[in-house]
Amino acid sequence: MNGALIAGAAVLGACAGSFLNVCVERWPGRASVISPRSRCGSCEAPVRWFRNVPVLSYLMLRGRCAECGVRLSLRYPLVEVGVALIWAGMAAMWGAEAEAVRGGLFLTLLLGIALTDGRSYIIPDQFSVGGVVVGLALAPLDGGPDLADAVLGAGLGLGLLWLIAWLGRLAFGKDAMGGGDIKMMAMVGAFLGPAGVLLTLFAGSLLGSVIFGPVSLRTGALVPFGVFLALGAGIAYGWGDVLVEWYLHTVLGMDGA
Numbered sequence: 001m002n003g004a005l006i007a008g009a010a011v012l013g014a015c016a017g018s019f020l021n022v023c024v025e026r027w028p029g030r031a032s033v034i035s036p037r038s039r040c041g042s043c044e045a046p047v048r049w050f051r052n053v054p055v056l057s058y059l060m061l062r063g064r065c066a067e068c069g070v071r072l073s074l075r076y077p078l079v080e081v082g083v084a085l086i087w088a089g090m091a092a093m094w095g096a097e098a099e100a101v102r103g104g105l106f107l108t109l110l111l112g113i114a115l116t117d118g119r120s121y122i123i124p125d126q127f128s129v130g131g132v133v134v135g136l137a138l139a140p141l142d143g144g145p146d147l148a149d150a151v152l153g154a155g156l157g158l159g160l161l162w163l164i165a166w167l168g169r170l171a172f173g174k175d176a177m178g179g180g181d182i183k184m185m186a187m188v189g190a191f192l193g194p195a196g197v198l199l200t201l202f203a204g205s206l207l208g209s210v211i212f213g214p215v216s217l218r219t220g221a222l223v224p225f226g227v228f229l230a231l232g233a234g235i236a237y238g239w240g241d242v243l244v245e246w247y248l249h250t251v252l253g254m255d256g257a
């Protein structure tokens, strides 16, 4: 394992996480992530560049705005640490391979989707449609599905979720699933191919019903399906091959080809 590579990936990841925080905050309201510069949500003082260092600034300011002292959300450093861990993990897993970049971007997009869907039931097009473009563009690189599989996966994700949404409307007379979920699964397909779409849908539905089902039944809260699809997609990315293997051999009793 290459320590310098992993450390470098962690630092880059923390910066990407810092940018992700801005996207998660502004994209659901269709605001620009470039201007205005980051401001305190309370006193509106612009964040000075030297106080914009991921994680470290939060620690040095003890989690408070330097101007007005209002408490800053713990989400900022947590997302920065989370993305740093994702990128460091990808570097440790793949080394200096293209797949490290592809995997890092995919998991970062999934985290962004989970955060916006969990907070406001919105999956911004920048994550989903933008993710389709990134996924297709990176597909020819070593390690991912080939381009044909990526196109097929995007099509399957779109078609399958559209069909489920249509059936849901037919059965319940209301939208069980939003357009954001449909576009999100196209993005997952562009990164994982058709098998990954099926696995993501299966794992996401299972996790959603087990974890959120009881809450939803008790409180009537809407299921943020994108959060669980993102979890499912992360599982499909990390353990997809193992799970498919286990299913074919152990559950169906098929011998390896």
Ligand SMILES: [Zn+2]
Pocket: 040, 041, 042, 043, 044, 045, 065, 066, 067, 068, 069, 070
């Ligand atoms: Zn302030």
